Amino acid sequence: MASASAGCILVVDDSALNRKLLLRALEREGHAVEQAADGREAMERLAHRSFDVILLDLVMPEMDGYQTLAAIKADDALRHLPVIIISGVDELDSVVRCIEMGATDYLPKPFNAAILRARLNASLAGKRLRDLEIEYLEQVSRVTDAAVALEGDAFDPAALAGVADRDDALGQLARTFSTMATEVRAREDRLRQQVQELRIEIDESRQAQKVAEITGSDYFRDLRGRAEELRRLRDD
Amino acid sequence: MTGGDRDFLVELIDTFVTDSRAILAAMEQAAAAGTHAELQRPAHTLKGNAMSFGATRLAELSRQLEADARSGSVTDGPRRVREIIDEFAIVETALDAERGAG
DSSP states (O other), X not given: OOOTTOOEEEEEOSXXXXXXXXXXXXXXXXXXXXXXXXXXXXXXXXXXXXXXXXXXXXXOSSSOHHHXXXXXXXXXXXXXXXXXXXXXXXXXXXHHHHHHHTOOEEEEESOOHHHHHHHHXXXXXXXXXXXXXXXXXXXXXXXXXXXHHHHTTOOOGGGGHHHHTXXXXXXXXXXXXXXXXXXXXXXXXXXXXXXXXHHHHHHXXXXXXXXXXXXXXXXXXXXXXXXXXXXXXXXX | OOTTOHHHHHHHHHHHHHHHHXXXXXXXXXXXXXXXXXXXXXXXXXXXXXXXXXXXXXXXXXXXXXXXXXXXXXXXXXXXXXXXXXXXXXXXHHHHHHHHHO
């Protein structure tokens, strides 16, 4: 049965038995599950799909749990992914070492379904909170980018579409910013239009003034007199 | 462990038996070759799998061998592995009975 807190889980364990047990328990909780038999296979899966939580065994061939954890924590795209260490009760020193390396929690083997559920849900809640934080920071960045674009006269209201849909303070800021920026642009457009119209009026006025100056001059009057005289001679 | 799902239980037993045979073969080889450090990982996996089935003696023998292999203090590898193989045979017989009981 899928629950509201269902996530996408990667199980990394060289024991096929343990993978089957975890797969069954996780799928019953509604989670989507992928599995890997060692760290190398896990890193390949992590490169091609996003997961919400990793359940990681320590003693494995090829690339063990420590190496896998170190690789995850060294990767900017993966380092915030919660990692739950699967360990035996006699491996607490290893668990401590892994938590110091950045692991979120540990799951004792053989695992108990209630403990698995509780630890997984806690990690999923942490992951979702982190995802929201990242999304928030990304959207704050879009608002500041919009402010820079506005200064450069390149603001596009569509750039804030997703942010303005939020129903929190950031959404209010984005909506107000977008409305004001649109109003400022419309006002600027109107002013430009008025300036253009004024220029045309000034040009026309100047031309009329020049015409008046020319027609009012002695030279023009003399020319006009000559033209009339020529017209009279032609008619006679 | 299986929530009453008989088919799943049989699938788990088959997985456990198949994997354990491969693990024990690798352990026998390492013990015969005297490469005792190579006993650590298979002993670790067998320990975990045995615990999942409640095979406590098999798990404990594997745990001891894993610890000794880690510290480099295995002196009687072939005998230790033989002891684990004998214990696995007992577990396998019990699991066969469980599989047939359905």
